[in-house]
Amino acid sequence: IFIKAPFKNTFDISNHIERWTELFGDEYVSAEVLSREGNEITFRLTDDENKSWVSKRWLHPEQKYAYASRHDPMFPFKYMKIIWLYHEQDGGTLMTWIQDFEMDPGFTKFSEEQIEGFINEHSVHNMKIFKKVIEEDAAEVTKK
DSSP states (O other), X not given: OEESSOHHHHHHHHTOGGGHHHHTTTSEEEEEEEEXXXXXXXXXXXXXXXXXXXXXXXXXXXXXEEEEEEEESOTTEEEEEEEEEEXXXXXXXXXXXXXXEEEOTTOOSSOHHHHHHHHHHHHHHHHHHHHHHHHHHHHHHHHO
């Protein structure tokens, strides 16, 4: 999604874990940073069904990307890895999300294809919220 905001604003806001309850709409009821060490952030997300998990995120602003992986509990995934890419363009930043995952064989509620569909649908919706929030924030900074 193209965000009409400078790279620094886009990167900083999109990786501000504590704001993810706002940035992801109603997907997360809690986003808690557990530790920060160098460029690594360990955090816990809790969804609207009160399920929570711990993930790690590594920020690489110089290379214009952030990388994350889910850690505990892994279920319903065998693994879940996410990379967010940021490309500076005239007038803003192109933000791209890539998610690589495999479902745990014990998870039978939905097929892997259905989960991929859910993730893609949610990602499109969530990126629109990110765009709105980041652009509004950048406009406020410009006014000051």
